[in-house]
Amino acid sequence: MKHKYLAGLTLTLLLAACGTQNPGSGGLSQQDARALSEVAAGDLALDGGLLADARGSTSLQAAALSEGAFNAIGYNLPRRIIHLLNALGAYLPPVGSGECSVTVSPPNFVDADDDGVPASITVTFDCAGTRAGGASYTTEGSVSLSDTNDALPLSGYSVSFNGFHTVVTRDDGTVIDRSLEGSFTLDKSDASLYTIAKNYSQAVSVTTGGNTYDGSARLEVEKTYAPELPDTPWAKGTITIAQDNPGSLTWERGGRVRNLIWYTDPTLHWNRADCASPARLLNYDSGAKVWVYTRPNGEQDTLRLEFTGCGEFTVTLNGGAVE
Template identity: 55%
Template sequence: MRTILRNLAGLTLLGLLAACGSQPQTPNTLTQADAQALAEAAQGDLQLTGAMLGDASTGALSTQSSVDSLDASAQAWGLPRRINLILRAVGVLYLPAMGSGSCSISTTPSPLVDADDDGVPANATTTYDCSYTGPGGTSYSLNGAISLQDTNDNQPYSGYGVTFDNFRSRASSDNRSVERTLNGSYSIDKQDATLFKITKNYTHTVTKTVFNNTYTGSLVFDVSKTYAPDNDGNSNPWDAGTFTVDKANPGSATWTRNNNTRNLIWYTDPTLHWNRAVCQNPLGRLMNFDSGAKEFVYISPAGEKSTLRIEFSGCGQFSVTLNGQPVE
């Protein structure tokens, strides 16, 4: 039971939430506890980026279904294939069988229209109202909606958009629970044969309860960045490529931890390299970065600077430092 929740923790702000009540706040700099929290938040965003470019082909999902039942159940519910990866990215690892009285999932329109068979329908909204028990006695709930819109349903890899409407997932077991709420949108759009533009405007809020202690954290993203395929778009452009957020034109993120709100900037230095073609495996295919780094910078009202750096050294392998010192 706890293993499932620990797996979910890697996708969210659990480090943030667990640390919230344990140390006094230091408003002028980021503490080690702050750094752990922010690193977990950034990992959640990287998971969603992985879901954006993950392999939503029928063959890839069949491989995953041999490991767990999520994709098989999602197919039975009639969910778009891209939704399967998004559910994984936000920590949903199990769906009950279709027809279960404890779960209502609807998709409109039905049947789906996906002329280019890229796993993203021309338009689709999935709505969730579920409360059920999964393997190991873990309790789950899903509410709200996720919408997909293909930029051009006659052209694979033209891009698409995702919108979250109060989408909430919750998993609980043994007096512990993790709840996530997503609002807003992100999109990837083809600019030309060699460049895609990614835009993110969404809020990720997580609440964790351990026995009688409840903590909440929230991260708001507002950024545009570029993705350049390694293969210049001549085959599957999402197999491998580089993500760039220019230091001279950084993204912004508003981070709230308990009653503290901080405005951050962030950028890639060097550019992040995505390598699904080499790194993909059934249990870790959403973190298929093999090099590059993200830096999040907080400058306090007093002018003190704190820099959190997440640097990849191989497929899904990364280190986290605060002002050059390891974050434990």
């Protein structure tokens, strides 16, 4: 079954059993797959925030921003931070609502190369309230951002999240609670390649239809991004995590801690140029991310998230559909 990844950073998946698992085997259950899919999609969405084009003052006008990210423009934030808030599904109210305090340090930040990343900046959020229609939200914590070379627009940058926490209640009643801590670096490793290094932890809880799916994860990975268009590197390209140098995941759910590896197979194709849509954050059109858990008895469980078109993907657990 195909699914679309919509704004708000949550998979709209209702899990159905595809065969049974022995609860005593230590294997991944369907509920585990639901929570792990959230981790996988969240990491992909963060790549989208890192690779969104933030160059020039008009770049946000062409971006597919959620309501909360669009409101963030009014707080005079760096464009890269607005893209990251969008990727995380965070909500900010309109300026002047009285429910949100945003501190920018330094307030008169410098972005000499106009790439949306200042030389150095920290933004601290203390926001909580109720949106029109009664849906509640929280955005708190800080985001720090620094340019590798503020005289060179495509040099790369680093970002760190400290005590960052968001809660969003969607119109359908789904509550998404997310905490994020850690660092991300986009480094231009040579003339044609970028390295994306991530070392972060997150805790996610999704409550929908009376059920709550939650878990916490610590992720560390190094990805290679190869742009297809040198002059517009963020438009499209390939993202690779080598199987012989996979990412690591320490994942805790339901009192159980599991260690997984993850890689791409085949390589993911990022295609914002052709796939960008106001209702979509995952602007990929092909490739797959694979997560592998080795049970204590040596057997393996494999979760696979594979793109079949712009923003459309299938999710399988051990070859069976997760619906």
